[in-house]
Amino acid sequence: MAYIGRTPTNSILTGADIADGSISTAKLADTAVSTAKIADDAVGNTKLNLASDYAFTGSVTGTQGDFEKITTTNQSSAVSSINYTNSIISTTYKTFKIVVSNGRLTDDNSNLGFRISTDNGSSFISSSSYARNIWCTTDDSGNDSFQGRASTTTGMGLGHKVSGGNASGESQNAELMLLNPHSTSNNKFVTIVGAQLDANGNGRSTIGHFRISTTSAISGIQLFNESGSTIASVDITIYGLRA
Numbered sequence: 112m113a114y115i116g117r118t119p120t121n122s123i124l125t126g127a128d129i130a131d132g133s134i135s136t137a138k139l140a141d142t143a144v145s146t147a148k149i150a151d152d153a154v155g156n157t158k159l160n161l162a163s164d165y166a167f168t169g170s171v172t173g174t175q176g177d178f179e180k181i182t183t184t185n186q187s188s189a190v191s192s193i194n195y196t197n198s199i200i201s202t203t204y205k206t207f208k209i210v211v212s213n214g215r216l217t218d219d220n221s222n223l224g225f226r227i228s229t230d231n232g233s234s235f236i237s238s239s240s241y242a243r244n245i246w247c248t249t250d251d252s253g254n255d256s257f258q259g260r261a262s263t264t265t266g267m268g269l270g271h272k273v274s275g276g277n278a279s280g281e282s283q284n285a286e287l288m289l290l291n292p293h294s295t296s297n298n299k300f301v302t303i304v305g306a307q308l309d310a311n312g313n314g315r316s317t318i319g320h321f322r323i324s325t326t327s328a329i330s331g332i333q334l335f336n337e338s339g340s341t342i343a344s345v346d347i348t349i350y351g352l353r354a
Contacts, residue, residue, distance in 0.1 A: 195234035204351030214283035219340035220310035222270035228331030245319035247271035281308035292329040299323040
């Protein structure tokens, strides 16, 4: 542009020189505004529809409640035991829920069992410290038929009377609640609800509890084969309750 007289001094165009609403979104390139140009927490819930569905490919933090999943083990090869220490059985949680599914042993007519540790997994108590009070019914027992087991044992077995089978399609499954594990003044209790096919091929339901005769805090648990043989495969998920 030609000027009469002296050319005006160049000056920088500022935001104040641009009228509000004069630049439309069509004039902004898709990459014109980078994430670096957006202040942290600049987009609040007034700009996000929290009723919409969002797909996440990473981890979402800061949303924990009182009940949360701690760990999952999918064991697909034979092992003598599966052990957890205080990194899992931690004082962060007051109660633990342990879900065992698809449990299979390398031998027939045996049970999966649990033991506890009070020294962070250096050893697991195998003395007769587990008092069981377990009730069971089976496919072949008929209506109104329950059988009970009440005795001290060297572990908390998932089976009852007739132990679990390892034929095709047979497995051991249970949900256990580990109560008051960190108490240093009371005995510990574990409740159990289980279902399995036994060595005779009958479905077997189990319900009851174990009392663990120790006032020491529990800092570890072990899943093992009560016969002394190995675990062929099993899926275990442990949840923690903070409250």
